[in-house]
């Protein structure tokens with residue numbers, strides 16, 4: 590894929606490297622159309638139309654319900670980003686993009702792209718959130734909001750990229766029987782652990798609209814015998830147990846420190862002694878220069894829940910307060926921006 594932000598050709602790349610080109614202009618002026626055209630192309634079915642077989646702008650316009658001149662501009666912008674290729678008057682997916690954008694690919698992330706289309710409005714709230722210091726609550730969306738299936742299927746697509754590696758990295762107690770996946774949504778991390786450990790069954794706890802989608806995903810994969818969903822608020826619902834292991838993945842960045850301790854305490858009471866709690870999330874290292882992606886995520890979570898990402902030291906403190914031992918890091922190469930920790934129930 591062409592790294593268009595770094596320059597389309599040698600001359601542009603050299604100008605950027607030598608700081609002769611106003612990169613900040615590129616960031617604002619090109620950042621917005623890149624995000625909007627791509628997420629809209631996914632939402633309108635443009636990417637799906639060209640993924641099936643190369644198509645003309647007129648054919649794509651007909652499939653997406655837009656007008657041919659605009660369809661051509663959209664398709665050319667996608668070519669500019671290196672995602673499509675044009676041969677004659679037909680547009681198709683670029684070879685490198687197939688891995689992510691072809692619905693047949695096991696690494697397809699199209700539904701996640703579609704969900705990012707909603708983020709446009711969310712980022713529009715940034716000024717207000719920064720002024721008032723209070724984010725909005727994405728998980729408070731109405732139960733029947735159409736965004737839930739897109740959200741949870743998008744998260745499933747991302748989880749598919751790393752779930753096997755995560756399951757391999759986690760050390761569960763011998764012959765585990767019962768796993769609790771808190772805020773597990775699609776349930777795919779639990780499913781990967783069940784595939785690895787014979788005799789293991791998982792309970793995924795999530796809000797009703799997420800659980801409904803997760804249940805469907807698990808059924809489509811023929812795994813309903815091993816992975817069940819329980820609908821409810823993780824702070825109120827019965828977490829069952831005693832379980833041999835629990836997952837809290839991609840959830841604590843939505844919570845205040847008090848809520849994290851409360852949640853870990855509830856999970857601790859649903860585990861047997863010696864059981865393990867695994868936490869997968871972004872963590873910041875106050876001693877290091879943050880990666881650009883980590884600082885964007887931090888802003889994003891502040892925007893969408895008013896919370897923050899925590900440091901490893903804070904995580905250790907939260908776990909200790911809730912009755913867990915010191916967390917140990919497990920390396921997972923397929924998720925470089927995140928870290929996986931495990932702590933034992935004392």
Ligand SMILES: C[S@@+](CC[C@H](N)C(=O)[O-])C[C@H]1O[C@@H](n2cnc3c(N)ncnc32)[C@H](O)[C@@H]1O
Pocket residue numbers: 728741744745748771772773774775794795796799821822823824837838839840
């Ligand atoms: C970012 S997704 C993470 C899903 C999954 N754990 C993963 O790592 O891919 C956050 C999940 O938290 C769930 N969630 C948020 N607040 C919750 C609550 N109060 N009780 C239960 N689940 C909640 C959402 O519905 C969503 O499925």
